Amino acid sequence: MTLASPIQALSITLANCAKTWPDGTRALEPLDLGVRAGETLALLGPSGCGKTTLLRMICGLEETDAGGSIRFGNDDVTRVAPEARGVGVVFQGYALFPNMNVAQNVGYGLKIRGVDVETRRKRVMEMLELVELEALAERRVDRLSGGQRQRVALARAIAIEPRVLLLDEPLTALDARLRQQLRVDLAALLRKLGITCVIVTHDQEEAMMLGDRVAVMSAGRLEQIGQPETLYREPASPFVADFIGTLCRLQGSVVSAHHGVESLSFRPYEIRLGPPGNGLEANIVARFYLGSHIRFELVLDDGQPFTALAEPDAPWQPGERVAINLTQSRTAKEPAPC
Amino acid sequence: MGRRAWLIIAIPAITLFVAFWLLPMAKLAGLGAATPQGMDVSAYWLVLTQPRYWQSLANTVGLSLAATLATLAIALPVSRFLARHPAFPGRRVLMSLLIFPLAFPGVVVGFLVILATGRQGVLNTLAKALSGEPMVLAYGMAGLFIGYLYFLLPRTIGVLMAAVEGIDRHWLEAAQTLGASPWRRFVDIELPALTSALTAAGAMCFATAMGAFGTVFTLGTKIDVLPITIYDEFTNYANIPVAAALSVVLGLATWAALYIANTLANRSASAR
Amino acid sequence: MTHSRLDTRLGLTITLAVTAFLIGPVLLSVTAGLTKNYFVGLSSGLTLDWVVQVWDLYADTIWRSYGVALATLVITAVIGVPAAWVLTLFPGRLSRLLEELLTLPVAVPGLATALALIVSWGSVGWLRSSVLFIVIGHVLFTLPFMVRAVRAGMQGADLVVLDEAAATLGASRRRRFFDIIVPAARSGIVTGALTVVTLSIGEFNLTWLLHTPLTKTLPVGLADSYASMRLEVASAYTLVFLLMLLPLMVGLQSFAARTTRSGSISLGAST
Numbered sequence: 085m086t087l088a089s090p091i092q093a094l095s096i097t098l099a100n101c102a103k104t105w106p107d108g109t110r111a112l113e114p115l116d117l118g119v120r121a122g123e124t125l126a127l128l129g130p131s132g133c134g135k136t137t138l139l140r141m142i143c144g145l146e147e148t149d150a151g152g153s154i155r156f157g158n159d160d161v162t163r164v165a166p167e168a169r170g171v172g173v174v175f176q177g178y179a180l181f182p183n184m185n186v187a188q189n190v191g192y193g194l195k196i197r198g199v200d201v202e203t204r205r206k207r208v209m210e211m212l213e214l215v216e217l218e219a220l221a222e223r224r225v226d227r228l229s230g231g232q233r234q235r236v237a238l239a240r241a242i243a244i245e246p247r248v249l250l251l252d253e254p255l256t257a258l259d260a261r262l263r264q265q266l267r268v269d270l271a272a273l274l275r276k277l278g279i280t281c282v283i284v285t286h287d288q289e290e291a292m293m294l295g296d297r298v299a300v301m302s303a304g305r306l307e308q309i310g311q312p313e314t315l316y317r318e319p320a321s322p323f324v325a326d327f328i329g330t331l332c333r334l335q336g337s338v339v340s341a342h343h344g345v346e347s348l349s350f351r352p353y354e355i356r357l358g359p360p361g362n363g364l365e366a367n368i369v370a371r372f373y374l375g376s377h378i379r380f381e382l383v384l385d386d387g388q389p390f391t392a393l394a395e396p397d398a399p400w401q402p403g404e405r406v407a408i409n410l411t412q413s414r415t416a417k418e419p420a421p422c
Numbered sequence: 423m424g425r426r427a428w429l430i431i432a433i434p435a436i437t438l439f440v441a442f443w444l445l446p447m448a449k450l451a452g453l454g455a456a457t458p459q460g461m462d463v464s465a466y467w468l469v470l471t472q473p474r475y476w477q478s479l480a481n482t483v484g485l486s487l488a489a490t491l492a493t494l495a496i497a498l499p500v501s502r503f504l505a506r507h508p509a510f511p512g513r514r515v516l517m518s519l520l521i522f523p524l525a526f527p528g529v530v531v532g533f534l535v536i537l538a539t540g541r542q543g544v545l546n547t548l549a550k551a552l553s554g555e556p557m558v559l560a561y562g563m564a565g566l567f568i569g570y571l572y573f574l575l576p577r578t579i580g581v582l583m584a585a586v587e588g589i590d591r592h593w594l595e596a597a598q599t600l601g602a603s604p605w606r607r608f609v610d611i612e613l614p615a616l617t618s619a620l621t622a623a624g625a626m627c628f629a630t631a632m633g634a635f636g637t638v639f640t641l642g643t644k645i646d647v648l649p650i651t652i653y654d655e656f657t658n659y660a661n662i663p664v665a666a667a668l669s670v671v672l673g674l675a676t677w678a679a680l681y682i683a684n685t686l687a688n689r690s691a692s693a694r
Numbered sequence: 695m696t697h698s699r700l701d702t703r704l705g706l707t708i709t710l711a712v713t714a715f716l717i718g719p720v721l722l723s724v725t726a727g728l729t730k731n732y733f734v735g736l737s738s739g740l741t742l743d744w745v746v747q748v749w750d751l752y753a754d755t756i757w758r759s760y761g762v763a764l765a766t767l768v769i770t771a772v773i774g775v776p777a778a779w780v781l782t783l784f785p786g787r788l789s790r791l792l793e794e795l796l797t798l799p800v801a802v803p804g805l806a807t808a809l810a811l812i813v814s815w816g817s818v819g820w821l822r823s824s825v826l827f828i829v830i831g832h833v834l835f836t837l838p839f840m841v842r843a844v845r846a847g848m849q850g851a852d853l854v855v856l857d858e859a860a861a862t863l864g865a866s867r868r869r870r871f872f873d874i875i876v877p878a879a880r881s882g883i884v885t886g887a888l889t890v891v892t893l894s895i896g897e898f899n900l901t902w903l904l905h906t907p908l909t910k911t912l913p914v915g916l917a918d919s920y921a922s923m924r925l926e927v928a929s930a931y932t933l934v935f936l937l938m939l940l941p942l943m944v945g946l947q948s949f950a951a952r953t954t955r956s957g958s959i960s961l962g963a964s965t
Contacts, residue, residue: 106509143599166598173599179592183614192610193600244600425783427867431776435796435837438773443799443807443834446814450806453813500712503705516713518947523716525939527896528965529917530932534719537726542733542925544722572719573965575712604698633803634965636898636913640920649805656809656903666813669806680801 093122093280094157094247096142101152103137111137112304114152119248121157124274124281125309126295128288128327134304135284136176136252142282143171143250156247172246172279176253178237180225186212186236187221193244211239214273230258231266238270242277249274249281255290267293288328292316300324325349332390338364352379354411355392357400362407366390371402382406447673454667465663469671475651475664479671482648485563486631489570490624493578496571498620501582502612524576528569528636535569535641536560561642569637574627581626585619586612618686625683629676648672720936727929744930748919752931755915756938762825762911763894766832770840770890775883778844779875783854796841799834804899804964807834812903825909831900835964836893840886847882848875885949889961892942896935899964912938 096119103112112134119125127135140146142154144166153162161169180189191208199207212218215235220228228236234254241249254270255263271294274281285291291298292312299309300323308320312328319325322333335347342364357380366382369389373396380392380400392408400406454465461468469475504510504517526534539545540560549557559565589612597607635649643650648668656665727745730738777796781789799807811831816822853875860870876883898913905914912935919928946961 145595145598166595167601167603169599170601171599173596175592175596177590177592179590179596181593181597181611181614183611192597192602196601196606240596240600428780428783431871432780432792434773435777435841436792438830438833439796439837442811442815442830444795446810447798447802447806449814450810496708496712499705499708503702503709506705507702516709518943519713519717521947522939522943523720524961525892525896525943525963527898527913527963529898529913529920530896530935531965533916533920533928533932534723536920537722537925537929538719544718572716573963575716577962579712604701608701629801630962630965633805633899635803635805636902636917637965639902640917649803652805652809662813665809669803669809673802673806676803677798677801 092247093278094159095119095121095155096248096280096282097155098138098142099153099155101138101141101154102149103134103141103146104149110304112141114149115306117299117306117309119280119282121280122278123296124283124294126291126298127282127284127301128291128295128298129286129301129307130327131286133301135286135301138301139250139252139282139284142248143173144169170244170247172241172244172249174234174237174241174249174251174254177257178233180228180233180236180240182226184225185221186217186223186225186228189225189236190239190243193240197244207243211243214242215239231262234258234266238273242279246279249277249279251281251283253284253286256285256287263290270294292328298328300327302327322349330391334384334388334390336386336388338384338386338388348410350410352391353377353393356409356411357392357394357398357406358409360405360407363409365405365407368400368402368404368406371400382408450666451670453663454670456663456666458661458663465667466670468664469667475668478646478648478651481563481646482632482672485567485570485647486628489567489574489631490627492567493571493574493627494620494624497575497578497582497623498616500575501579502586504579505583505586520579521576523572526573528573528634528638529640530636531569531572532637532640535565535572535637539565539568562645565641566638566645566647569641570631570634573634573637574630577630578623578627581623582616582619585616588619589615618689622683622687625679625686629679629683632672632679633676723929723932724936725929726925727931727933729926732925732929744926745934747927748931748934751927752912752915752919755910755912756934758825758910759895759912759938762829762832763891765825765829766836766894767887767890769829769833770837771883771887774837774840774886775844775876775879776871778841778848778879778882779853779871781841782845782848783857793838793841797838800838800962804831804835804897805903807831808900808903811900823906823908828901828904828909828911831904832894832897835897835900836890839889839893839961843886843889844879844882847879847885850882853878881949885946888942888946888949892939892946892961893963895938895942896963 096117098115098117100114100116101112102110102114104110115138117138127138129135137146141148141152144161144164148154148162153160155161156169181192184192187205187208190211191204194204194207209218209221212221215238217232217235217239220232225233225236234257238251238254241251255266258266267290274294283291283294285294295312297310298312298315300307300315302323308315308324310318315324315328319328322331325331330352331349332352333347333349339348340346364384366384368380368382370381372379372381375396377393377396378398380394380398381389382392383389394400454469456465457463458465458468463471500520504513507513510516523531537543538560539558541558543558543560545559546557549555559568593611593615594607597611602610633649635653638645638647638650639653643654649672652665652668652672655661655668725736726732728740728742729736730741730743781793808831811827812822815827815830821827856874856878857870860874865873896913897911898917901911901914902917905911910918916928916931916935919931923931
C-alpha cells in the first residue's frame with residue numbers, strides 16, 4: 085500500500101479573501117487563513133456560516149472578490165481555473181459519475197491528463213487498494229453502499245496526486261454508526277498521505293478528530309483557529325465555547341450575590357451538586373439516567389435553566405432542591421464576555 | 423378493503439374509451455383485413471407489398487427521422503442555455519415566446535411556413551433582392567421539414583430543459599476539479615447523463631412527426647407522406663380497407679415510438 | 695463557473711435564433727392581417743377591414759369552437775377527475791395499464807382515431823351530423839391531458855392519507871370526494887381545464903374528418919381560408935385565433951410555474 089510517488093505537501097495561504105454574491109449579500113467577510121504544509125485543517129461552523137464557500141474558493145469553483153489572493157506554497161493560484169489548479173475534491177454527496185464504474189471514476193482525472201492506459205490501470209488499482217476497494221473495481225457506482233461511495237470519491241480525488249486535498253462534509257451522508265468508523269479510518273489515511281488537507285464539517289466531534297487544527301466560523305467570519313484542545317479549553321468567544329461542546333450561562337442578581345461576578349459560564353460536567361444550605365441553589369426539573377452519567381435539568385429561583393452532569397450514583401430526584409458549586413477549573417478561567 | 427368501492431367512479435371514463443375508441447379501432451383493424459374492390463388480397467398485404475405505399479412510408483420515416491435529429495441538435499443548446507442561466511434577464515419572456523407555439527395546430531404551422539418561405543414569403547423576397555433567384559421552399563419536402571421543426575422545437579426544449587436541470591451540478595464540478603475542459607465535461611459527463619432524455623424526446627418527436635396531418639394538408643396535398651396517402655385513399659378513392667390498413671400501420675408505429683419514449687423517461691426519472 | 699463563456703455565447707445566439715424562427719412568422723401573420731395590401735407592404739396602410747371581414751364570414755366557427763371546447767371541458771372534468779382519483783388510489787400495474795390505454799388516442803395519429811369513429815359510428819345519422827360527434831373526438835384526445843394534470847395535483851397533496859383520515863372521521867365517500875379530494879386537486883384541475891380548452895380550440899386532425907358543412911369549427915375554417923381566401927383574410931383569421939389562444943397560454947404558464955418546479959407544461963396540439 086504505497087503511493088507511486090510521495091505527495092509533496094504545500095501550504096495554503098489565503099489573504100484578504102472575501103465573497104459577495106451578485107445580489108449583494110456577503111457570504112464571507114475579508115479573511116486571512118493559513119494552512120501549514122501537510123496539516124489537516126477542519127473548517128467548523130453551522131450551516132450557512134460560509135465554510136463551504138471558503139472551500140469552493142480554495143478549489144477555484146468560486147472566485148474571490150477583488151483584492152483577495154490564494155497561494156499554494158509560493159504559487160499564486162487566485163486566477164487559475166479549477167481544472168488547472170490541481171486540487172483533489174471530495175464533494176458532499178460524493179458526485180460520483182453515474183455513467184462510469186468504480187475504476188473509471190477513479191481513473192477519470194488521469195485519463196484527462198493523458199496518462200496511458202497501462203499506467204492508469206496500475207495507479208487506479210493502487211488507489212483502490214489504499215481505500216480497500218480493489219474487489220469492486222468493475223462495479224457500477226449506484227450499486228455501492230454509502231461508505232464505499234465515500235472511499236471511491238476519496239480515491240478519485242487523490243489519484244491525480246493533487247497539490248491539496250479538500251473535503252466537503254465527507255461523512256455527513258452516512259448513518260451515525262458508519263460515520264464513527266469511517267472517521268477513524270479517514271483520520272489514519274490522511275496522516276499516512278501527509279497531504280495538506282481542508283475538511284468542511286458542521287460536526288464538532290468530526291472536526292476535532294480529523295483536524296490537526298480547527299477553524300471555527302460563524303456568519304461569514306473566522307471566530308477562532310487553533311488545536312482542538314485550545315478551542316475547548318480557551319474559547320475566544322461565547323460562540324466558540326457554545327459550539328465546541330455545551331456551554332451553560334447564568335447571570336443576574338442571584339449569581340452576583342453568591343459569586344461576585346456578572347455572569348457564570350460553565351460546561352455541564354463542571355458543576356458539583358450537593359445538599360442545599362450551602363451557596364447558590366437550584367430546583368431539579370428532570371433527571372435522565374444515561375449509563376455513564378446522569379443528566380439533570382435544573383432551574384434557578386429566578387427561572388434561568390441549565391444542565392448538569394453527575395456521577396451515575398447521584399441520589400437526587402426531580403422536585404428536590406440542591407446546592408450547586410463550580411469545580412475549580414472553571415471559576416479560575418472565565419471566557420471572555422461577548 | 424374499502425378502497426375497492428371507489429372503482430365505480432372510473433366506469434364512465436372507461437365506458438367512453440371502450441365504446442368510442444377501443445371497439446372502433448378494433449373494427450378499423452378488422453376492415454384492414456378486407457379485400458379492396460378489384461383486388462384479390464387483403465389490404466394489409468397490399469399495403470406491405472405495393473411500392474406506392476412503401477414509398478410513402480419511406481418518405482414519412484425519412485423525413486420524420488431527419489426532423490427529429492435536427493430538432494434535438496438545435497434544442498439541446500437552447501435548453502442548456504436556459505437551464506444554466508436561471509437569472510438571465512428576460513428569461514421569462516423568452517420562455518413564453520418559445521412555448522407559445524405549442525398551442526398551434528398543424529394547419530396554422532403550415533400557414534406560417536407559407537408566409538415565411540412560400541411564393542410571397544420573406545425568404546423569396548430576400549433571395550430575389552440578394553441574388554435575383556427565387557427561393558420557394560414551402561410546398562415540398564423542404565417546407566414540410568421546416569414545419570416539423572417549427573412544432574417539434576417547442577415540445578423538445580421544455581423536456582430537455584428539465585433533464586439538464588436534473589443533472590447534479592457537483593458532477594460537473596467534480597470533473598472540473600479533476601482537470602476536465604468544458605468540452606470534455608460536456609462529452610464525458612453531460613451527454614451520458616442526458617442520453618435517456620434525448621432518446622425519449624427523440625422518440626416523441628418521431629411519433630409526432632409521423633402522424634402530422636394538418637401541416638402537410640395546408641402546405642399541399644401533393645407531398646407524398648403517409649397521412650396524406652391515408653386521407654387520399656379515404657376521401658378521393660373511398661378505398662376504406664387500404665385507408666384502414668395504413669392507419670393501423672401508422673398507429674402502431676407512432677404508438678411503439680411513444681411507448682419507448684415513456685419507458686425511457688420513467689427510467690431516467692426513477693434513476694435520479 | 696462550470697458553464698464556459700463560449701458555451702454561454704453560443705447558447706444565447708442559438709436561443710435567440712430559435713426564438714426568431716418561432717416568433718418571426720407569427721409577426722408576419724399579424725402584420726399581413728392588419729395591412730391594406732400585403733403585396734404592396736406596410737406602406738399601403740393599416741386596416742381592421744380584414745378582421746371585420748373574417749368576423750362576417752367565420753363568426754359561427756368561432757362560437758362553435760368555444761361551444762365544443764366548453765362541452766369537451768365539462769365531459770373531461772366529470773369523467774376525468776374521478777378516473778384520476780382511482781388511478782391515484784391504485785398505483786399498481788393495472789392502473790398503469792389503464793392510464794396507458796387512455797393515452798392511446800394521443801399516441802395514435804388523430805387521422806386513425808377519426809377513421810375508426812367514422813367506420814363505427816358514422817352510420818348513426820343524427821350523431822354523424824351533430825356537433826356531438828366532434829365533441830366525442832375532442833374528449834378522446836384531451837381526456838389523457840386532464841387525467842394527467844389532475845393526478846399530478848393529487849399526488850403532490852398526499853391525498854390518500856387525507857382521504858383515509860376523513861373516512862375515520864365518518865365522512866361518506868361522496869362527502870370525501872367533494873370536500874377533500876376535489877378541493878385538494880384544485881390546481882391540477884385548473885391546469886387540466888386550461889389544457890383541454892386550448893387543445894380543443896386548436897384541434898384539426900380529428901375535426902377535419904368528423905365535421906360536416908354545418909359543423910365547421912375554427913381550425914376547419916382556417917384550413918378553408920388558407921385554401922381559398924386572399925392572404926390578408928387568412929392572416930386576419932389566424933390573428934383572431936392567436937388572440938383566443940393568448941389568455942389560455944398565459945394562464946397555463948402561470949399555473950404551471952406554480953405547480954411544477956421547472957414550470958414546464960405538457961401540451962401537444964394536433965399537428
